[in-house]
Amino acid sequence: MSSNEYYSLAVSHDEVDALTLTLVGDWRLQSDLPAAIVIQRYLEEHSNTQEIVFNSIDITQWDTGLCTFLLNIIELGNSHNTQINLSGLPEGVRRLIGLASAVPQFKQTHNSKKQQGYIEQLGQFVIDGTKGASEALHFIGEISIAMTRLLRGKAQYKPNDLLLIIQDVGPRALPIVTLISFLVGLILAYMGAVQLQQFGAQIFIADLVSIGMVREMGALMTGIIMAGRTGAAFAAQLGTMQVNEEIDALKTFGVAPIEYLVLPRMLALILMVPLLTLYGSIVGMFAGMLIAVFAFDVGSFEYYTQTLRALDMQQVFVGMTKATVYGVIIAFAGCWRGMQCGRSASAVGEATTSAVVTSIVLIVVAASMLTIIFQVLGI
Numbered sequence: 001m002s003s004n005e006y007y008s009l010a011v012s013h014d015e016v017d018a019l020t021l022t023l024v025g026d027w028r029l030q031s032d033l034p035a036a037i038v039i040q041r042y043l044e045e046h047s048n049t050q051e052i053v054f055n056s057i058d059i060t061q062w063d064t065g066l067c068t069f070l071l072n073i074i075e076l077g078n079s080h081n082t083q084i085n086l087s088g089l090p091e092g093v094r095r096l097i098g099l100a101s102a103v104p105q106f107k108q109t110h111n112s113k114k115q116q117g118y119i120e121q122l123g124q125f126v127i128d129g130t131k132g133a134s135e136a137l138h139f140i141g142e143i144s145i146a147m148t149r150l151l152r153g154k155a156q157y158k159p160n161d162l163l164l165i166i167q168d169v170g171p172r173a174l175p176i177v178t179l180i181s182f183l184v185g186l187i188l189a190y191m192g193a194v195q196l197q198q199f200g201a202q203i204f205i206a207d208l209v210s211i212g213m214v215r216e217m218g219a220l221m222t223g224i225i226m227a228g229r230t231g232a233a234f235a236a237q238l239g240t241m242q243v244n245e246e247i248d249a250l251k252t253f254g255v256a257p258i259e260y261l262v263l264p265r266m267l268a269l270i271l272m273v274p275l276l277t278l279y280g281s282i283v284g285m286f287a288g289m290l291i292a293v294f295a296f297d298v299g300s301f302e303y304y305t306q307t308l309r310a311l312d313m314q315q316v317f318v319g320m321t322k323a324t325v326y327g328v329i330i331a332f333a334g335c336w337r338g339m340q341c342g343r344s345a346s347a348v349g350e351a352t353t354s355a356v357v358t359s360i361v362l363i364v365v366a367a368s369m370l371t372i373i374f375q376v377l378g379i
Contacts (some may be wrong), residue, residue, distance in 0.1 A: 019043075210315075
């Protein structure tokens with residue numbers, strides 16, 4: 001059907017409705033190989049063709065140009081419901097075509113997602129949400145079992161790892177907690193002072209800053225800081241271990257990944273977040289004192305005395321309770337997203353982003369619920 005000095009292609013049709021393609025000569029990219037549309041026209045004219053076979057005995061040289069031509073023929077055959085017989089091709093060509101056919105085409109998957117309707121997308125969202133809730137409950141159950149084994153002294157983890165994680169979660173987070181808490185204390189003091197100054201009640205800046213920092217803002221800001229800093233780090237660490245199959249290796253050796261990897265991280269955050277919250281609250285109150293003393297003529301001793309009057313152990317209890325809950329949430333979200341990470345580099349980034357978003361959303365929800373509960377209880 002088509003030929004030149006490099007290659008030759010002959011087409012024949014036998015009595016059993018089989019199309020035979022005879023390949024002769026040099027089938028390389030530089031040979032200006034024929035387009036598959038030639039075969040397409042033939043198939044359209046002979047709609048009764050049931051099989052396409054190849055005769056490649058006289059091929060002298062070939063490269064990926066032949067493979068590309070054959071893949072186009074295979075695609076045409078599939079579109080015309082025609083069986084493709086590759087037995088007449090060289091073994092190397094058959095292997096390359098098998099590898100190329102084993103890889104799914106990204107464009108088809110991408111286009112199919114674009115063509116989903118709004119109802120279908122809503123249904124898929126509900127299905128994914130249900131699946132995610134089920135996985136989260138399963139993960140919570142595994143953590144509960146690990147905590148029970150910890151209380152019984154049978155948990156599989158290294159105390160040295162716990163100490164290293166505590167060092168990373170606690171002392172190394174002091175600079176950022178100090179900065180944010182100091183600035184939040186300044187903001188609270190200025191916001192309250194502008195209004196209180198109208199009534200000559202600048203001394204109550206101490207009440208506003210101390211109760212606001214200890215009861216609400218100290219725990220909330222520390223939780224958000226730790227979600228972005230530590231929660232993301234946990235997700236990235238565990239996600240990278242998932243990609244490198246280190247978690248699979250632990251399972252092979254009979255080591256429970258939840259106890260060995262998740263439990264130390266959760267314990268570290270449960271211990272450190274309340275302490276960081278207490279430290280951040282003190283820093284915020286100190287910032288409020290600076291504003292009251294230097295900008296609104298409040299004596300430092302008066303500010304200190306008023307702070308002691310405003311605060312009691314009940315306020316501290318509320319703040320520490322919220323901080324503990326936030327620590328559990330951050331550890332849960334970071335470790336959960338890391339453990340469910342995929343097997344690619346992009347999956348690690350997605351797990352890290354998802355861990356931060358999940359942590360912050362759950363922290364805000366928990367803060368609202370705890371505030372309502374404490375108000376109903378009169379605490």
